[in-house]
Amino acid sequence: GESVGLHLPTLSVQEGDNSIINCAYSNSASDYFIWYKQESGKGPQFIIDIRSNMDKRQGQRVTVLLNKTVKHLSLQIAATQPGDSAVYFCAENNRNTGGFKTIFGAGTRLFVKA
Amino acid sequence: GAGVSQSPSNKVTEKGKDVELRCDPISGHTALYWYRQRLGQGLEFLIYFQGNSAPDKSGLPSDRFSAERTGGSVSTLTIQRTQQEDSAVYLCASSHLVPGELFFGEGSRLTVL
Numbered sequence: 001g002e003s004v005g006l007h008l009p010t011l012s013v014q015e016g017d018n019s020i021i022n023c024a025y026s027n028s029a030s031d032y033f034i035w036y037k038q039e040s041g042k043g044p045q046f047i048i049d050i051r052s053n054m055d056k057r058q059g060q061r062v063t064v065l066l067n068k069t070v071k072h073l074s075l076q077i078a079a080t081q082p083g084d085s086a087v088y089f090c091a092e093n094n095r096n097t098g099g100f101k102t103i104f105g106a107g108t109r110l111f112v113k114a
Numbered sequence: 115g116a117g118v119s120q121s122p123s124n125k126v127t128e129k130g131k132d133v134e135l136r137c138d139p140i141s142g143h144t145a146l147y148w149y150r151q152r153l154g155q156g157l158e159f160l161i162y163f164q165g166n167s168a169p170d171k172s173g174l175p176s177d178r179f180s181a182e183r184t185g186g187s188v189s190t191l192t193i194q195r196t197q198q199e200d201s202a203v204y205l206c207a208s209s210h211l212v213p214g215e216l217f218f219g220e221g222s223r224l225t226v227l
Contacts, residue, residue: 043218
């Protein structure tokens with residue numbers, strides 16, 4: 001079935017460096033994308049979203065890039081901090097489901113070394 | 115409460131028993147979602163509710179799984195005749211906007227012995 005996947009299952013970065021987490025999606029009908037952060041023992045927490053009519057969106061220390069040509073999504077975290085250590089999920093949503101069915105990828109675990 | 119509340123937080127049951135998991139969404143959120151997360155894996159979509167209606171039940175793994183929502187608020191996920199492969203964290207989320215940000219509870223961890 002359709003799925004959202006990630007290139008790297010784990011990522012280890014030095015504190016203060018920038019992190020880039022990548023995601024590939026397979027459904028060309030997907031028009032809304034979201035990044036979530038999940039800390040151990042908790043539910044996922046929204047980070048940032050982007051719609052398909054955009055290719056870049058910035059938040060506080062985070063930037064999401066969308067390349068619809070190659071169906072690729074990335075999350076950039078600037079000046080990575082120990083508190084950023086978590087599992088990051090990309091998720092997609094498409095108009096064919098009325099916007100309700102949000103499909104999550106497998107996740108990337110980010111380790112931040114002090 | 116301010117967030118999505120799920121109960122029980124932990125449930126250990128014997129194979130073959132039925133379990134019921136409860137979700138209290140954020141007040142006013144019309145959309146409610148159930149996901150399953152096995153250890154170290156991603157979130158598997160199970161079902162969503164638009165109000166009390168569940169238009170798409172195709173994500174439910176088998177006919178042992180059912181869910182309902184009453185009064186546009188509380189939802190229950192029922193698993194009948196539990197199997198060991200049902201062991202997972204069951205996450206509930208709600209949202210006001212569709213599509214939009216999902217607000218998750220902390221999940222119900224189910225262990226089937």
